[in-house]
Amino acid sequence: MKNRDAFSGCHPVVNFLYFAMVLVFAMCFLHPVCLGMSLVSALAYSIYLKGGKAVRFAVLYMLPMMVLAAVLNPAFNHGGVTILAYLPDGNPLTLESILYGLDSAVLLVGVIVWFTCFNEVMTSDKFVYLFGRIIPALSLVISMTLRFVPRFVEQTRTISQSQKCIGRDASTGSVWQRLRNGATILSIMVTWALENAIESADSMKSRGYGLPGRTAFSIYRIDERDKHMLLWLGFCGVYIISGWITGAFYWRFIPSIKHVEITPFTLSFMLVYLLLCLTPLILNVKEDNTWKRLRSGI
Amino acid sequence: MWWKKNKFKVIVPVLIVAVLVVAFYFGGDHRGSGSWGTDTSPSPAAGTETVPETTASASPSASASPAASASPSPEKPVPEQSSAPAASRTPEPSAAASSSPSVSPSASPEASETPEASASAEPSASAEPSVEPSVEPSPSPSEMPPVSPSEEPEPTPPEQEEHKLTCTLSISCATILDNMELCDPDKREIIPSDGWILGPVTVEFEEGESAFDVLQRATREHGIHFEYSFSPFYNSAYVEGIANIYEFDVGELSGWMYSVNDWFPGFGLSGYAVKDGDVFKWLYTCDLGADIGGGYAVG
Numbered sequence: 001m002k003n004r005d006a007f008s009g010c011h012p013v014v015n016f017l018y019f020a021m022v023l024v025f026a027m028c029f030l031h032p033v034c035l036g037m038s039l040v041s042a043l044a045y046s047i048y049l050k051g052g053k054a055v056r057f058a059v060l061y062m063l064p065m066m067v068l069a070a071v072l073n074p075a076f077n078h079g080g081v082t083i084l085a086y087l088p089d090g091n092p093l094t095l096e097s098i099l100y101g102l103d104s105a106v107l108l109v110g111v112i113v114w115f116t117c118f119n120e121v122m123t124s125d126k127f128v129y130l131f132g133r134i135i136p137a138l139s140l141v142i143s144m145t146l147r148f149v150p151r152f153v154e155q156t157r158t159i160s161q162s163q164k165c166i167g168r169d170a171s172t173g174s175v176w177q178r179l180r181n182g183a184t185i186l187s188i189m190v191t192w193a194l195e196n197a198i199e200s201a202d203s204m205k206s207r208g209y210g211l212p213g214r215t216a217f218s219i220y221r222i223d224e225r226d227k228h229m230l231l232w233l234g235f236c237g238v239y240i241i242s243g244w245i246t247g248a249f250y251w252r253f254i255p256s257i258k259h260v261e262i263t264p265f266t267l268s269f270m271l272v273y274l275l276l277c278l279t280p281l282i283l284n285v286k287e288d289n290t291w292k293r294l295r296s297g298i
Numbered sequence: 299m300w301w302k303k304n305k306f307k308v309i310v311p312v313l314i315v316a317v318l319v320v321a322f323y324f325g326g327d328h329r330g331s332g333s334w335g336t337d338t339s340p341s342p343a344a345g346t347e348t349v350p351e352t353t354a355s356a357s358p359s360a361s362a363s364p365a366a367s368a369s370p371s372p373e374k375p376v377p378e379q380s381s382a383p384a385a386s387r388t389p390e391p392s393a394a395a396s397s398s399p400s401v402s403p404s405a406s407p408e409a410s411e412t413p414e415a416s417a418s419a420e421p422s423a424s425a426e427p428s429v430e431p432s433v434e435p436s437p438s439p440s441e442m443p444p445v446s447p448s449e450e451p452e453p454t455p456p457e458q459e460e461h462k463l464t465c466t467l468s469i470s471c472a473t474i475l476d477n478m479e480l481c482d483p484d485k486r487e488i489i490p491s492d493g494w495i496l497g498p499v500t501v502e503f504e505e506g507e508s509a510f511d512v513l514q515r516a517t518r519e520h521g522i523h524f525e526y527s528f529s530p531f532y533n534s535a536y537v538e539g540i541a542n543i544y545e546f547d548v549g550e551l552s553g554w555m556y557s558v559n560d561w562f563p564g565f566g567l568s569g570y571a572v573k574d575g576d577v578f579k580w581l582y583t584c585d586l587g588a589d590i591g592g593g594y595a596v597g
Contacts, residue, residue, distance in 0.1 A: 078525040079542055081488065090514060091525050255488050255542035 005049060005121075006287035007280035011226040012126035017233050019118045022277060025240060026110050031251040031259065032103055034273060039110035041277035046113050048281060049120045062112065066105040073101025079254040100253035117280075119146075129218045140209055144200070152193060159188050229283075236276040243269035462502050463574045467516050469496040471543055471582035473589050480549040480584065488542055495541045496520055498577075509556065509567040509578060510535045534566025543582060552584045555592050562592035 008015070026038045046054040075087070080096025087093050124143035131139035163169050163185060170182040208214050222230075243249060248269040250260040260266055275282075472493030474481055481489070501516045510526070517524035523542050526535045537554040538544055545553035556567060557579045563570055587593040 078523075079539070079544070081523065081542055083521065083523060086518070092523055094523070252484055255485060 005280070005284045007283050008121045010229055010283075011220055011222050012122070012130050013222070014226050014229045014233065015121050015126065016130055017230070018279065019114070019122065021233065021237055021240075023111065023114055023118070025273065025276075026107065026114055028244070029249045029251075029273075030103060030107070030253070031249045032106070033270060034249055035103060035106045035110060037270070037274045038277055039106050039113065041274070041281065042110055042113040042117060044278075045280055046117050046120070048284060049117060054116070057116070058113070062109045065112075066109050069105035069108050070098075070101040073104060074098045077101070077254075081256045096253050096255070096257060099257065103253065121280075125218070126220075129220060132214075136212055136214065140204070148193075148197075151196075152189065155192060156185070156189055159192075160185050229279075232279070233276075236272055236279075239272050240269060240276065243272075461574075463505065463572075464500050464502050465512060465572055465574070465576040465578060466498050467496070467501050467512060467578040467580070468494070468498040469517075469522070469540055469580040470494050471541075473582055473584045474543070474548050476589075477548050477552075477584040480552075482547045485543060485547050495543075496522060496580075503572050507572050509558070509570040509572060512572055512578065513537070513556075513567065513580065529566070532566045532569075534568035536566065537580075540580065540582075548582070548584045551586045552582065554580060555583050555587050555590065555595065556580050557590075557592060560591075562587065562595035564595045 007018075022038070025034070026042075029035065029038075043054070043058060046058075050057075074093055074097040077097045077100065078087075078091040078094060080092075080094030080100075082095035083092045084095055084098075085093045124146050127146075128139050128143050131142075160169055163181065164171070168181045168184065170178045170185065172178070173181070243266070247260055248266040250258075252258045470493050471489060474489050475493050478486065496516065499516065499520070501512050501519075503512050503515075514524065514526075516522075517540065522540065524540050525538045525544075527538055528534075529536050537556075539547075540554060555562060557563075558570065559577050560579075581590040581592070583590050583592070585593075587596045
């Protein structure tokens with residue numbers, strides 16, 4: 001996987017720290033403004049990273065998921081002081097539960113989109129580089145698992161295409177025929193996956209993977225930019241967590257909506273959070289502009 | 299060498315014990331949790347024993363009332379509905395008379411005890427006890443003499459048509475006022491300062507309706523939030539929260555309970571067929587019923 005954007009080119013520690021912070025904050029802050037900022041910047045970054053695929057993913061999967069989450073919450077959560085109507089089972093439908101559902105839908109989608117960015121940036125070599133020393137066996141298992149999915153998909157495509165050559169693909173024939181062909185492909189895939197797992201496990205074991213003393217080659221080093229990034233992330237982390245503790249992100253839905261008043265002080269926390277969410281984009285845009293300027297100067 | 303080899307045999311048990319200790323000390327929000335402290339020990343005793351916790355004056359009558367009224371009403375709510383609904387003033391005695399004459403003496407202490415019980419249950423409300431006794435005890439003593447003849451149901455049916463069936467219902471969370479420190483901080487502001495969510499109101503009902511129907515109608519009419527869930531195992535609704543005060547909001551022993559004529563039924567509210575003149579009290583308990591005199595119903 002190539003590091004197309006500047007943020008991916010940063011040291012793995014920077015990448016991991018950034019995503020750890022952003023994900024924790026995205027999961028813990030219920031304030032709608034925070035969630036909106038988090039979702040918008042996550043979407044923007046994923047579109048920057050993956051282009052049209054990210055848009056397709058968002059519209060095809062994330063939008064229905066959001067609607068589902070927003071509808072399901074008032075069906076199961078009946079708390080709240082503003083009763084709008086009564087559901088068929090006799091429990092109240094409240095304004096607070098509807099808003100809470102919308103809010104948590106945004107939260108859910110935001111976290112998922114952040115994770116797609118995480119997968120794009122934190123490649124398995126970075127992950128093993130970071131955790132290979134501390135938890136060798138676990139980081140090996142994680143990187144193998146992460147690698148397994150794309151390999152499986154790739155192999156499925158190969159198998160189904162070669163089956164197509166002999167007219168046994170799941171795309172032709174009657175429904176029964178298709179089912180049978182699909183089951184054949186699935187069975188081939190399961191066999192392949194088991195065999196492959198055993199083979200690669202043996203192979204890796206014989207090469208000393210998972211042992212504590214094993215070293216790994218890497219060309220990551222912390223340069224000036226990474227130091228600045230670490231300082232910036234540290235500042236954001238301390239500032240936002242102190243705001244969190246003092247309740248600057250407080251927002252409550254049940255039983256009644258109550259939130260922290262908006263003062264310049266609380267707004268400053270929001271601003272820092274927004275800047276933190278936009279950090280990779282800002283860095284990328286800055287470096288893109290530098291590159292353009294350099295190229296036009298040639 | 300030994301340490302290197304058996305490191306995990308030591309570390310893992312120590313970790314497990316540490317986690318258990320932490321869970322034990324910080325696990326519960328029940329008052330006095332963290333140990334089997336001095337103030338928790340009496341309440342379980344009260345829960346099994348029913349009475350010692352409640353005030354001395356109420357205790358004999360409280361122990362008598364479940365024995366008296368428990369036997370007739372859960373077993374045959376239907377016959378009572380059909381025969382006894384009768385005049386609005388005779389629910390208790392007729393039920394007692396139809397089951398056995400020997401019960402009737404125990405019904406009278408029950409009636410006389412109601413003011414005390416209601417006073418002990420809702421100490422903060424000064425105005426309400428005056429309302430409830432006027433509903434209950436006044437009719438029953440007047441009906442006591444006619445109860446003794448067993449053919450009492452016969453004369454009543456004519457009155458039944460012109461009389462609408464009514465019962466009284468009140469919802470109170472006065473016990474929270476004494477346990478504010480246990481209360482969920484988010485819920486503190488919605489707790490009424492006098493503990494009354496719904497003062498005693500008269501609710502009309504149709505024959506064959508259960509306590510659940512009455513509660514749902516009353517809360518809807520008065521715009522009070524009410525959430526329930528249905529538990530098939532007990533074949534009854536379960537009250538999760540009224541007026542946004544939910545179970546477990548005030549400590550882990552808290553929740554809603556109901557009493558009918560100052561008796562706490564030990565079964566779900568859908569299983570109680572309402573009789574004319576019943577007095578329902580919906581009470582929030584912070585101590586499994588012991589603080590509202592209903593510990594025996596929890597078992």
